[in-house]
Every structure is written in C-alpha cells, then in structure tokens.
Amino acid sequence: MISFDFSAEQQQFADVLADFSTQELLPHYTRRAASTDFPYDAFKKLAELGVLGIGLPERFGGTGAEDPVLLGLATEVLARGDVNLASAPIQVGLVGSQIAAGSEEVQERYLPPLIAGEETLAIALTEPGSGSDAGALRTTATAVDDGWIVSGEKTAISWAMNASATLVYARTPGTTRSTGVSCFVVPMDADGVSRHHMLGMGCLPIGWGSIHFDDVFIPRTHLIGAEGRGFASVLNHFDFSRAAIGLMCLGAARQSLDEAVGYSLQRETFGRPISDYQGVSFGIAEQATYVEAARLLCYKALWAREVERPHTALASMSKWWPPQVARQAIEVAMRVHGNLGYSADFPHQARYRDVMAYLVAADGSAEIQKKIISGDIYRRGDVGY
Ligand SMILES: Cc1cc2nc3c(=O)[nH]c(=O)nc-3n(C[C@H](O)[C@H](O)[C@H](O)COP(=O)(O)OP(=O)(O)OC[C@H]3O[C@@H](n4cnc5c(N)ncnc54)[C@H](O)[C@@H]3O)c2cc1C
Missing domain, CATH: 1.10.540.10 (Acyl-CoA dehydrogenase/oxidase, N-terminal domain)
Structure with missing residues (x-):
C-alpha cells in the first residue's frame, strides 16, 4: 500500500x-x-x-x-x-x-x-514589537518617484551579519495587519542600512542580528511579488520548510544518539560496558523510538506537499514536536557520555544549544504552530491526518 x-x-x-x-x-x-x-x-x-x-x-x-x-x-x-x-x-x-x-x-x-554559495541573503520580518504577530509590523515603505523609502527596525534576523542583501517586509503607511505589506530586496550596503550582531545561546555561525533601515531608497525593480502581497510567498514556503527544520533537528539528535551507542559500548563501569545496563540502553531505545516517529511525521508532511495534499498542519506539527524530541534525545546522549557529554570538547552541548533555537522561536514558536494545528482541527472537526 x-x-x-x-x-x-x-x-x-x-x-x-x-x-x-x-x-x-x-x-x-x-x-x-x-x-x-x-x-x-x-x-x-x-x-x-x-x-x-x-x-x-x-x-x-x-x-x-x-x-x-x-x-x-x-x-x-x-x-x-x-x-x-x-x-x-x-x-x-x-x-x-x-x-x-x-x-x-x-x-x-x-x-x-x-x-553558487558565493553570497548569502537574510529574511527580515521580525521586529522589536512584532514576532509571532507578524501582521503587526511597523516598518514602512513610502512610495516616491521610482520606488519606495523604507524605515524601521528588524530584529533576531538569521544571516544578518553575513548577508549581501536582505528581504524586508514593510507596510504602506496607513495600512493595518497583513494588508499593505510588501516584500523588497535591499542590498546591505545601501545608504541608511546598518546591522548589529546579536549573540544567541547557539547558532553562532549564522550571524544573528538586527537590521536598521533609516530612510533607505528602494528602486521599483526591487519589489518582490505584488505590492501589498508580501506575505503570500513566504507563508507558502513555510508550509514545507518547517518540516525540513524538524528533520534538521532530528538529524543532529540521531548523530548524538549514534555517538552515545558507540561510547556506551566502550565505556566500562563496575567491570562492564555501560551498554550492558538497561538504565543506559533503554534510554537510547526510547529516544530512538521518538526520533523515528517524529522523522516519519516530517516526511509525511513533505510527501503531502509533493502530492499536493493539505500539509500546513502537518508542517506545523513537524516544526513544534521534532525539535523537542531532538533536544530530549541530545540530552540523553549527553548523559550517557557522563562528564564528557557536558564538555565543550564534545558536540552534544553545541547541538543542544543549536536545536533550542528552533524549539524556542526560529521560524515560528511552538505555540504558534499549535495555533495553526488547532485552527485546522477545529475547522475540519477531525484530529486525523
Ligand atoms: C535563532 C533565531 C533565528 C531567527 N531568525 C529569524 C529570521 O531570520 N528572520 C526573522 O524575521 N525572524 C527570525 N527570528 C525571530 C522569530 O521568528 C521570532 O522570535 C518568533 O516569530 C517569535 O516572535 P517573538 O520572539 O517576538 O516572540 P512573541 O511573538 O512576542 O512571543 C512570545 C511568547 O508568547 C507566545 N505567544 C505569542 N502569541 C501567542 C498566541 N497567540 N498563543 C499562544 N502563545 C503565544 C510565543 O509562543 C512565545 O512563547 C529568529 C529567532 C531565533 C530565536
């Protein structure tokens, strides 16, 4: 079948x-x-x-x-x-x-x-006053001859520090909510653009930062998609990139668990490898089970996208639960490694911090994913997918 x-x-x-x-x-x-x-x-x-x-x-x-x-x-x-x-x-x-x-x-x-991997670009949506509630963004794009003048501040932006340009979402003055929000591509060296590094708990190499737009001129050619429809494309892509994020976190967790298996076979206590103790091996078995279940959920979401079946709720499920499963599995792997699991010389602590980004907020918090899933369930009156 x-x-x-x-x-x-x-x-x-x-x-x-x-x-x-x-x-x-x-x-x-x-x-x-x-x-x-x-x-x-x-x-x-x-x-x-x-x-x-x-x-x-x-x-x-x-x-x-x-x-x-x-x-x-x-x-x-x-x-x-x-x-x-x-x-x-x-x-x-x-x-x-x-x-x-x-x-x-x-x-x-x-x-x-x-x-070609020669340049990076950022996606600047979140602002100090609006994250989950992206429709409340306040950055403005005021129409002028030949283009727009953009003003505002974006925060918590991945790749901000290495990007050669950024997509920025800004509203026509006087509009509210998502109506009137357009997407533009803005070179980071344009007059009036400045960026500042933000130090996170993990994800250090991705260059997290804030970007300020101080009366930045944007030519007409730099509008992305239709004016006032800036959210359409990014939301469409979130519908499956969220499942890829779930798989990314699970990949890191699988690696930590595999390393825990290897370590437990060679580390001895009381004259026996610690893998002989069910306190160790059952913990690995449990996490392997969760990781596999979460993995199948993510692939189901991606498959549903591929065959053009409804997949928004599946993608949101794949965004809130798998990072949580991954964090828990990495924690178990750390514990199997004893003091070495906590050591900065071993990768588990780094994976733990990196995966937390996706659990906490990156690409939408767990609560927002549950809002999307519950909305879909109540609309359909069915919890099955
Ligand atoms: C590592 C990292 C990378 C990021 N990269 C980018 C990026 O590249 N581009 C970008 O634009 N943004 C980026 N973000 C920002 C991210 O998208 C936001 O942090 C996220 O959308 C949450 O917004 P917020 O931080 O303002 O929290 P808020 O929206 O203020 O939420 C605070 C808390 O309230 C909860 N909450 C809010 N509303 C509800 C509700 N209706 N029901 C239940 N709970 C609710 C949230 O779940 C959260 O727990 C990144 C964040 C992180 C941590």
Missing part, C-alpha cells in the same frame, strides 16, 4: 551528502559552532554538492521544480555533521523562492551567487 523507501536518485544524493557530512563537516562542527565566523568555505562546498539549488530555477543553477522530500533529506543528513550548515538549503530555498518572484534584474543579480 505504501513505501518508506526514497527513490534511487534521492538515496544516491543522500549517500553523497552523508559522506560529506561525516567526513568533512562533523570533525570541525564543535569548533565552528563555538565561533561567530560564517563558514564560507563549507557553504561553498554545499553549493558544489548541489544542495543550495534545491527547488530553485534551473537557469540560475538550481534543480528546477520544488522538491520538498529532497530538501528534508538533505537537511537531515547534513545536520549529522553540522546543524547550522544544514539550515543553509532551507534559508536559501526560502529566500530564493521569493527572489524568483522578483524582477528579471533582481533574479539575475541574486539567484546565481546565492545558489
């Missing part, structure tokens, strides 16, 4: 990425995760492997049609080596799919270097 197999091409791609992830990313993850330097070299290698073009236009180096399952598979496998770098295809996909709705000029300017 159903198959849990990936296609031969998907599996082949995943195998190549798995080798790269374990041989090239994993050995340096702990060092990279402790630094705020953006890993340009590794980012470029992701591009060479074809990871950054998933679902983006072929004429600019992408794979073409949207490929949700492949995106999820890539992020899951890459996260075993480096959960921060694994977020790159998600970020590039979110940005690139919106740029693809822009003018020919901005597509030609930004899509090739983005897909």
Whole structure:
C-alpha cells in the first residue's frame, strides 16, 4: 500500500551528502559552532554538492521544480555533521523562492551567487514589537518617484551579519495587519542600512542580528511579488520548510544518539560496558523510538506537499514536536557520555544549544504552530491526518 523507501536518485544524493557530512563537516562542527565566523568555505562546498539549488530555477543553477522530500533529506543528513550548515538549503530555498518572484534584474543579480554559495541573503520580518504577530509590523515603505523609502527596525534576523542583501517586509503607511505589506530586496550596503550582531545561546555561525533601515531608497525593480502581497510567498514556503527544520533537528539528535551507542559500548563501569545496563540502553531505545516517529511525521508532511495534499498542519506539527524530541534525545546522549557529554570538547552541548533555537522561536514558536494545528482541527472537526 505504501513505501518508506526514497527513490534511487534521492538515496544516491543522500549517500553523497552523508559522506560529506561525516567526513568533512562533523570533525570541525564543535569548533565552528563555538565561533561567530560564517563558514564560507563549507557553504561553498554545499553549493558544489548541489544542495543550495534545491527547488530553485534551473537557469540560475538550481534543480528546477520544488522538491520538498529532497530538501528534508538533505537537511537531515547534513545536520549529522553540522546543524547550522544544514539550515543553509532551507534559508536559501526560502529566500530564493521569493527572489524568483522578483524582477528579471533582481533574479539575475541574486539567484546565481546565492545558489553558487558565493553570497548569502537574510529574511527580515521580525521586529522589536512584532514576532509571532507578524501582521503587526511597523516598518514602512513610502512610495516616491521610482520606488519606495523604507524605515524601521528588524530584529533576531538569521544571516544578518553575513548577508549581501536582505528581504524586508514593510507596510504602506496607513495600512493595518497583513494588508499593505510588501516584500523588497535591499542590498546591505545601501545608504541608511546598518546591522548589529546579536549573540544567541547557539547558532553562532549564522550571524544573528538586527537590521536598521533609516530612510533607505528602494528602486521599483526591487519589489518582490505584488505590492501589498508580501506575505503570500513566504507563508507558502513555510508550509514545507518547517518540516525540513524538524528533520534538521532530528538529524543532529540521531548523530548524538549514534555517538552515545558507540561510547556506551566502550565505556566500562563496575567491570562492564555501560551498554550492558538497561538504565543506559533503554534510554537510547526510547529516544530512538521518538526520533523515528517524529522523522516519519516530517516526511509525511513533505510527501503531502509533493502530492499536493493539505500539509500546513502537518508542517506545523513537524516544526513544534521534532525539535523537542531532538533536544530530549541530545540530552540523553549527553548523559550517557557522563562528564564528557557536558564538555565543550564534545558536540552534544553545541547541538543542544543549536536545536533550542528552533524549539524556542526560529521560524515560528511552538505555540504558534499549535495555533495553526488547532485552527485546522477545529475547522475540519477531525484530529486525523
Ligand atoms: C535563532 C533565531 C533565528 C531567527 N531568525 C529569524 C529570521 O531570520 N528572520 C526573522 O524575521 N525572524 C527570525 N527570528 C525571530 C522569530 O521568528 C521570532 O522570535 C518568533 O516569530 C517569535 O516572535 P517573538 O520572539 O517576538 O516572540 P512573541 O511573538 O512576542 O512571543 C512570545 C511568547 O508568547 C507566545 N505567544 C505569542 N502569541 C501567542 C498566541 N497567540 N498563543 C499562544 N502563545 C503565544 C510565543 O509562543 C512565545 O512563547 C529568529 C529567532 C531565533 C530565536
């Protein structure tokens, strides 16, 4: 009736990425995760492997049609080596799919270097006064001859510190809620743009920061999509990128659990390997069960997107629960490693902090995902999917 197999091409791609992830990313993850330097070299290698073009236009180096399952598979496998770098295809996909709705000029300017791993772009939506309630944003875009003048402040923006440009969401003065919000692409070196680093608990290399727009002129060609419809494209993409985020967190958790299995086989206490104790092995068994269940949920959401079935609630389920499962599994792996699990020389503490970003707020908080799921359930009167 159903198959849990990936296609031969998907599996082949995943195998190549798995080798790269374990041989090239994993050995340096702990060092990279402790630094705020953006890993340009590794980012470029992701591009060479074809990871950054998933679902983006072929004429600019992408794979073409949207490929949700492949995106999820890539992020899951890459996260075993480096959960921060694994977020790159998600970020590039979110940005690139919106740029693809822009003018020919901005597509030609930004899509090739983005897909080639030569430049990064940020997505600036959140403001000091509006996060979950994005429709309350206050940044303005005032129409002038040939374009707009944008003013406002964005905060908690991933990639802010390394981006060459950012998508910014701003409203026509006098409008309220999502009506009147447009999306623009703004070069970070434009007059009136400034950025400031924000230090988070994890995700250090992704360059988290705030961006200020002080009367920044934006030419007409830099409008993305239709005026006043700025949220349409990003919300459409969130509908499956959220499931890829779930898989990314689970990939990191699987790696920690695998490392815990290896460690428990060689670490001895009371004359026996600790894997002999059910206090250890049952904990791993429980977490492996949760990780596998959460993983299947994420792939179901991505599959539903692929076959054009309703998937918004499934994607939200995949965004709130899998990061929680991942955090818990990483914690168990830390404990199996004893004092070494807590050590900064081992990767578990870094994975724990990196995964927390997605549990707390990045790409929408758990509560907002539950708001979306419960809204869908009550609308349909059915909890089954
Ligand atoms: C690591 C990281 C990376 C990020 N990257 C980006 C980025 O690249 N671009 C960007 O624009 N933003 C980014 N964000 C911001 C993120 O999108 C917001 O933090 C998130 O949407 C929550 O908004 P907020 O922080 O203002 O919290 P608030 O919206 O103020 O919420 C505070 C608390 O109230 C809860 N809450 C709010 N409303 C409800 C409700 N109706 N029902 C129940 N509970 C509710 C929330 O769940 C949360 O627990 C990032 C955040 C983090 C942590």
